[in-house]
Structure formats: C-alpha cells, structure tokens
Amino acid sequence: MASVDNRGGFGGKIAAILAAAGSAIGLGNIWRFPYITNENGGGAFILIYLACIILLGLPLLIAEFSVGHNSKCNPVDAYSKIRKGWGWLGAMGLVSVFLIMGYYFVISGWTLDYAISSATNAISDGYFQEFTTSTWSPLIYTYIFVLLTHFIIIGGVQGGIEKASKLMMPLLFAIIIALAVYSLWQPEGRAAASGVFTPDFSKVSGQTFLDAIGQAFFTLSIGMGAMLIYGSYFKKGTKIAGTAISVVALDTLVAITAAIIIFSAGVEDVQGSELAFVAMPKVFSTMPAGEVWATLFFLLLGLAALSSTISMHEAVTSYFVEKRNMSRKKAAWLVTFGAMALATTASLSLGMWSDVTILGMNIFDTLDTFTGKFMLPILGIMTAIFVGWIWKKEDMKAELTAEGGIDKATYPFVRFLLKWVCPVLVSIVFVFGVIDFIDKL
Ligand code: TRP
Numbered sequence: 171m172a173s174v175d176n177r178g179g180f181g182g183k184i185a186a187i188l189a190a191a192g193s194a195i196g197l198g199n200i201w202r203f204p205y206i207t208n209e210n211g212g213g214a215f216i217l218i219y220l221a222c223i224i225l226l227g228l229p230l231l232i233a234e235f236s237v238g239h240n241s242k243c244n245p246v247d248a249y250s251k252i253r254k255g256w257g258w259l260g261a262m263g264l265v266s267v268f269l270i271m272g273y274y275f276v277i278s279g280w281t282l283d284y285a286i287s288s289a290t291n292a293i294s295d296g297y298f299q300e301f302t303t304s305t306w307s308p309l310i311y312t313y314i315f316v317l318l319t320h321f322i323i324i325g326g327v328q329g330g331i332e333k334a335s336k337l338m339m340p341l342l343f344a345i346i347i348a349l350a351v352y353s354l355w356q357p358e359g360r361a362a363a364s365g366v367f368t369p370d371f372s373k374v375s376g377q378t379f380l381d382a383i384g385q386a387f388f389t390l391s392i393g394m395g396a397m398l399i400y401g402s403y404f405k406k407g408t409k410i411a412g413t414a415i416s417v418v419a420l421d422t423l424v425a426i427t428a429a430i431i432i433f434s435a436g437v438e439d440v441q442g443s444e445l446a447f448v449a450m451p452k453v454f455s456t457m458p459a460g461e462v463w464a465t466l467f468f469l470l471l472g473l474a475a476l477s478s479t480i481s482m483h484e485a486v487t488s489y490f491v492e493k494r495n496m497s498r499k500k501a502a503w504l505v506t507f508g509a510m511a512l513a514t515t516a517s518l519s520l521g522m523w524s525d526v527t528i529l530g531m532n533i534f535d536t537l538d539t540f541t542g543k544f545m546l547p548i549l550g551i552m553t554a555i556f557v558g559w560i561w562k563k564e565d566m567k568a569e570l571t572a573e574g575g576i577d578k579a580t581y582p583f584v585r586f587l588l589k590w591v592c593p594v595l596v597s598i599v600f601v602f603g604v605i606d607f608i609d610k611l
Pocket of ligand 1: 193194195196197198199267270388389390391392394396397478479481482
C-alpha cells in the first residue's frame, strides 16, 4: 500500500465540489434524464425522482464519501481497512465502473464527432445510424476520448483532475445557461417545455419507481468507487455533508435544465439515444445560427462526459497504484488500454459484430443493462448495509459528525435512512426489476 502522505489530494473545498459534481454530471443528466422523464409522466416523474435523490441518493453519497475520507485509500483497501474481509465490495464497484467505461466512452466519442460535424453542417437524416454502425470513425473518436481522459489522469490529482475540473465545469455551466436562456426565449419553446413538466400521474407505475431509483444512483455515480476515491482526496476541513448537498444540487439543476432545453425544442416523442443524437440536430438545423447552437450542445455533452470519465478512470487507476504498487503512469496506461479494448467490442457490436448477442442483447446493451439493472442497485444496497450495519457504530458516528459535518440532531435521521430505508426500498425495487427483466426475455 502506498503511504497516505504522498497520494495527493484536492486543494480545497471548491475543488472537491467541482470534481465530484463533474463525476455526477454526465451523459446521465443531459442525455438520459430527459427521455426517462418524458417516458414516465414528466413532472410526476420529477417529483418521485427528487424524493429518491434526497432519501436515497444523498445519504449514499455521504456514506461513500465518508468511507473514502475515513480510510484515505483506494476503493478496495478502503472497505477492508474499515472492516477486514470487505474489500470485495470495493472490487465489485471497480469491476462495474470498468464495464460502464466500456460503453460510456463510445457515446462520449460520438459527442466529439457530433460537435465537429455540427459545426460543418454535415449531419443529415440517417447520419446517426450510418455513423454509429460504421467501423472506424466511431472507434477513432472513442480512442481520442479515452486518451483525453488518460492525459488528465496522468497529470495527477491536483495537476490533472482538479485543474481540469476548474476549467471544464464553469464552461459547462456557462454553455448550459446560454442554451436554456435561448430555448426559453421562444414562446413555442416555453409552451413545449411546460407541457412536459405538467405532471401526468396516469403514466406512473411500478416501473417509474425503478427508473427513478436507477437514475438517481447512476447520476450520482453511487457505489462504484468513483465518489469514494474523490472523498479520499478531500482536504482536512472539507465538510462531507455540505459537499454532498452541493453536488446533489448542481447535478439536479443541470438535469432539469437539460430537460428544459430538450423539451422546449419540441422533441418529446423521440426516445432513447435518438433524442440527443437524432432529434436535436434536426431541431438545430431549422434554427437561425443552428450550427453554433448544435456545436455548443454537443460540446456540452462532451464536457459533461469527460468530467465523468476521469473519475471512472481514477477509481480504477488508484487501485493499481496503491494496491499493486505501480507508478501512476503505468497504472493509467493499463486502465486506458483495458478501456479501449472493451470499448472497441462495444462500438463494433453496433455494426460489424451486431450478431454477437448475450440474452438477445448486443455487447453495448449488455454492458448498459448489466451495470444499470443489476450492479447499481446491489452496490447501493451493500454500501448502505456496510455503513449502516458493518462499520463500527462509534467510528461511523465520529466520521459523520466530525469531518462529515452532520450535526447531532440530523445524524440519527441519516443513520436511519442508511440502516433501513435504503436497503429495504432498494431491495424491493431490485427484486421487481429482476422479475421484469426475466419476463421480457
Ligand atoms: N454519473 C454519471 C452520469 O450521470 C455516470 C456514472 C455512473 C458514473 N457511474 C459512474 C460516473 C461512476 C463516474 C463514475 O453520466
């Protein structure tokens, strides 16, 4: 294990918030949240989603930050340091985050191509299908995106991750505000957006709760070691609860603003990946200076993705540095090549290798479904159980109330959420999710 003193850390509170918000804010907010909201009754979904974020997401984020901050270790050592024999929980998170990288880097690569192709007005009908199923260009953009991530990671915690976050996050906020102001400027935009936000409770079903919890965990990067490793880099005096609240607030604001932008464009009938990559370019092409807005939109997606991929990469890299005694550079290359290899199979599975299927799904969808439907809820349940039941009560309380910054009156409530509410609710949802999955096979 590398010594605790030379493992680096964030310079201060703002850096901690920006880096963690960067991990949280990603494709999940701008690409996934709007279409899931639309499928589940608009405003009705948002209300349920907000309840999940506050009752499940926030306590789990505090829990994960605390494990990292308390142990000052990579995800595997962090759990085993607090309780011997629990390193597997960190390892399971790292395996999951690696599998997520497999498809996340592919979509991230698309954003680069789309930013460039939008600027040159090259996106026509059928472009998405043609581009994503072709062999070389999506692969090359995917590799470029992995390498961008790689070189930020090589720069170290302060020189790479912190610097990149301080540069990228304000830019991201500026772009999303500009796009939102522009969308709401148009009266049709305002009408279209308010239509989607009007709650439609007839669309709420059991599935809505599944989707809300899944989205809450995904968007907050819960259980994968990414938030844990960032928590381990928090400087002394960085209050965990306060940081978590800021991250949750920024993440939610960005998701809702992204939904406003997308719905005010009047594209509420389009679903899934088609929304950002097919419907939006169509809308932009009819607008004055559409190329500029389209380029900004895909730049926004790319920035959001990059600030997330660096935290995924860092979680796995930190393991090889501290547990396997590699240099940071060597560890980063190992993760980079691994991610490139897996992303290659995911990208090709949309075209050339579309015949290769697992339970009827191509590799891309398998990675998404397995991590989202199975690993994410299990990791959420286990993290809550670890902090609520396994971590020595006094030590946990000391961490949460001292460095955690949770006052004595609020602490029992947070503890109750972690001990009972998270494990029970998420287990119910998980079981129904599995039944639903098997039904659909
Ligand atoms: N939160 C990211 C998003 O909304 C996605 C994500 C899921 C993630 N798990 C993660 C990011 C783990 C970093 C680490 O797009």
